[in-house]
Amino acid sequence: xxxxxxxxxxxxxxxxxxxxxxxxxxxxxxxxxxxxxxxxxxxxxxxxxxxxxxxxxxxxxxxxxxxxxxxxxxxxxxxxxxxxxxxxxxxxxxxxxxxxxxxxxxxxxxxxxxxxxxxxxxxxxxxxxxxxxxxxxxxxxxxxxxxxxxxxxxxxxxxxxxxxxxxxxxxxxxxxxxxxxxxxxxxxxxxxxxxxxxxxxxxxxxxxxxxxxxxxxxxxx
Numbered sequence: 001x002x003x004x005x006x007x008x009x010x011x012x013x014x015x016x017x018x019x020x021x022x023x024x025x026x027x028x029x030x031x032x033x034x035x036x037x038x039x040x041x042x043x044x045x046x047x048x049x050x051x052x053x054x055x056x057x058x059x060x061x062x063x064x065x066x067x068x069x070x071x072x073x074x075x076x077x078x079x080x081x082x083x084x085x086x087x088x089x090x091x092x093x094x095x096x097x098x099x100x101x102x103x104x105x106x107x108x109x110x111x112x113x114x115x116x117x118x119x120x121x122x123x124x125x126x127x128x129x130x131x132x133x134x135x136x137x138x139x140x141x142x143x144x145x146x147x148x149x150x151x152x153x154x155x156x157x158x159x160x161x162x163x164x165x166x167x168x169x170x171x172x173x174x175x176x177x178x179x180x181x182x183x184x185x186x187x188x189x190x191x192x193x194x195x196x197x198x199x200x201x202x203x204x205x206x207x208x209x210x211x212x213x214x215x216x217x218x219x220x221x
Contacts, residue, residue: 039086048182051149052216066097109221114192139210
């Protein structure tokens, strides 16, 4: 049989392809699936964090900032541990990006604070001299769209099985329950901010986009 294959290059090539393909499926696919499972400690975004992620996408932050640390010393020295596929298990869509006009934000929650983000978004050069990032003062005046964020959480829970409401995971519940949870989470951010208008708006029952965006950035660890 082998001598026949050697005399028929086409079938020999097909046979080699099938052997390699089979070996790939047996060896590579299980490892790929395993690495794609959620890393221990990875949790779905809360409704407030999802609202902040929507602001992040809406403002085009992913056009200048990646969320993917590659396994190179120059990157891990600056940004921390390289990214693992399981860390993105609940991200839809992924915001890996491909251009770094600004620094990578994959682990920004480990080294930036809420008040730092507040100052940076209001006046970037006040904390990063020479920054070319534009100011985002309008985020301090516009309320979040919590209903859309809640709808997304409900959708990924039902369609993709994202484990909301399971032990040690964010609780989703009804929309009214999600609103109360978002308020409690937002309060922790607002208390660290200095902008008095933000505080007054929160006391009046309003959550500004800047608060949700900061909550999202704080979750990137």
